[in-house]
Amino acid sequence: MVKVFLVEDEKFVREGIKNEIDWNSYGFDFVGEAADGELALPLIEISKPDILITDIKMPFMDGLELGRIVKERFPETVIIFLSGYDDFDYAQKAIHIGASEYLLKPVSKEKLISVLKKIKPIVDSKRHSILRNIKAENIEYDIKKFDTSGFNKGSFKEFIINGKSQDIKSYVEEYTDNMDGQLKSLIFRQYVIMDAFIESEKFLSNVDDKEELGNKFGSMEVFDEAVTDIYTMKQYFLKLLEYMIDKRDQITGRQYSFLLNKAKDFVEKKYMEPEISLNSVAEYIGLSPTYFSTVFKQEAGMNFIDYLTKTRIDEAKRLLRSTDKRISDIAMEVGYRDQHYFSSAFKKYQGDTPKSYRENKNEE
Numbered sequence: 001m002v003k004v005f006l007v008e009d010e011k012f013v014r015e016g017i018k019n020e021i022d023w024n025s026y027g028f029d030f031v032g033e034a035a036d037g038e039l040a041l042p043l044i045e046i047s048k049p050d051i052l053i054t055d056i057k058m059p060f061m062d063g064l065e066l067g068r069i070v071k072e073r074f075p076e077t078v079i080i081f082l083s084g085y086d087d088f089d090y091a092q093k094a095i096h097i098g099a100s101e102y103l104l105k106p107v108s109k110e111k112l113i114s115v116l117k118k119i120k121p122i123v124d125s126k127r128h129s130i131l132r133n134i135k136a137e138n139i140e141y142d143i144k145k146f147d148t149s150g151f152n153k154g155s156f157k158e159f160i161i162n163g164k165s166q167d168i169k170s171y172v173e174e175y176t177d178n179m180d181g182q183l184k185s186l187i188f189r190q191y192v193i194m195d196a197f198i199e200s201e202k203f204l205s206n207v208d209d210k211e212e213l214g215n216k217f218g219s220m221e222v223f224d225e226a227v228t229d230i231y232t233m234k235q236y237f238l239k240l241l242e243y244m245i246d247k248r249d250q251i252t253g254r255q256y257s258f259l260l261n262k263a264k265d266f267v268e269k270k271y272m273e274p275e276i277s278l279n280s281v282a283e284y285i286g287l288s289p290t291y292f293s294t295v296f297k298q299e300a301g302m303n304f305i306d307y308l309t310k311t312r313i314d315e316a317k318r319l320l321r322s323t324d325k326r327i328s329d330i331a332m333e334v335g336y337r338d339q340h341y342f343s344s345a346f347k348k349y350q351g352d353t354p355k356s357y358r359e360n361k362n363e364e
Contacts, residue, residue, distance in 0.1 A: 001029035002123050004116070005049035007040040007066060008033070008082065009058040013105070017053070020109050027120060037061030037069075044070060049077060050123045051116070055105075056083045078119055082107060121211065124219075157199040165245045172237045176230065189227045193236060197223075200244050216243065259285050260299040263292070264307075271311045272335045278304045312336070313349045320358040327354045 004023065008014040014033055023030045031047040034040035038060040044052065052070055054063040067079045080101040101115050159171055182188045197218055204213055216222075217240050226236035262285050270276045281304065282292035296304045312334040319330045331342035331354075346354050 002027060002051060002120050003029045003031045003047060003049040004051045004053065005031055005040070005044055005047055006033045007035075007037060007052070007054040007058070007063065009035050009055060011035070013055075017107075017112065021113060026113065026117065028116065037063060037066030040066060041069065045073075048074060051078045051080065051119060053080045053082065053112075056081055078123055080115060080119075121215070124215070153195065156196045157203070159241065160200065160203050160244050160248060163241070163245060165242065168238060168241045168245065172234055172241065175237070176234055183230050183233070186227060189230070189233050190223070193223060193226050193233060196237060196240060200240060203244065204247065213243070213247075256295055256299050259287070259292075259295065263296060263304075264300075267308055267311055271308060271315070272333060274335050274337050276308065276335065309345055309349060313346055316342070316346060316354065317350070317357065320354055321361050327358075330354070 001024070006014060006017055008017065014035070018030060018033060021028075021030075028051075031049055032040075032043045034043055036058040037054070040054070041061070052067070054066055056063040063081055067081065070077050070079065080103065082103050082105050084105045101119070103111065103115065155175060159175075163171060176183060179188070179192065183192070200213060200217070217236070222236075226232055263281050266281055266284050267276070278293060279289050282289040285292065287295065293304060296307070300307055302310075316330050316334045319325060319333065320327075323330075325333070327343070328339045331337075331339045334342075336342035336345070343353055346352075346357070350357060352360070
């Protein structure tokens with residue numbers, strides 16, 4: 001449950017917010033209320049809420065001062081400011097303090113619920129991250145007492161990068177068999193599972209799926225279930241690797257699509273230059289020629305030279321149909337210095353010579 005504390009000097013507003021929302025059904029625990037900042041502060045010290053909802057204009061201690069103190073003492077607390085004034089100066093001060101939301105009163109029940117539901121995953125993620133860090137530090141200290149010779153720290157990361165989905169089950173068996181004796185220890189299982197999750201989190205550090213990973217595999221509830229015994233630990237690894245290999249392939253697919261489109265755009269702009277080659281395009285998109293050749297064929301369904309030839313010949317066919325240009329000029333225009341080589345490439349691709357192609361099209 002995400003804990004919520006409310007500070008509002010107008011009693012009917014405070015009672016309305018407190019009583020009109022079914023807090024538990026949305027995953028929140030309403031832990032307290034107060035009529036001003038001065039009364040609220042000691043209660044906040046005790047309840048340590050995840051979310052503080054506070055009015056700005058209040059007697060004795062206003063919401064801005066309360067927010068400033070709470071952020072100093074509990075920096076992870078999310079603050080939602082309520083105000084009856086559409087005042088830029090108030091909003092600016094609220095942002096400076098670190099407010100997540102600035103809502104104008106009167107605030108409807110639906111609007112407040114919508115904001116709370118938006119904030120909840122952020123709070124959950126922060127909380128799990130803090131718990132993981134604390135637990136990881138303790139485990140790192142405890143693990144020094146164990147023989148870790150059977151534990152290959154880089155193995156899990158390596159499989160995420162290069163492993164295949166059909167090999168996940170056999171990999172998990174081999175991975176755990178190498179640590180068979182050590183895995184009888186609860187602390188060692190905690191350490192290995194934590195390491196696997198952290199490596200997965202690092203792999204997704206620059207993409208949006210990191211939060212989803214945390215929700216699925218990074219909560220303390222999931223960790224505690226996974227370390228129950230060796231079987232539950234293996235099940236955790238299987239599901240985590242299935243998820244990670246799928247995400248890796250999605251990311252790789254997006255990257256390859258981007259590179260393929262970039263290469264094709266380059267060919268569209270440069271096909272008329274005789275110097276264009278697999279090497280020059282590979283250099284342009286930042287891959288080695290060998291790797292680029294493999295990726296291009298995998299994604300485009302044909303090798304790069306065939307694609308370049310197709311682009312050139314398709315343009316040559318258009319010019320032969322729609323213009324009276326000499327074949328030698330068309331050859332130069334689509335990137336061939338030598339008319340004979342052009343004619344040979346054209347016939348191989350089209351099954352006809354440029355001259356015959358033009359004559360046949362003119363007769364149609």
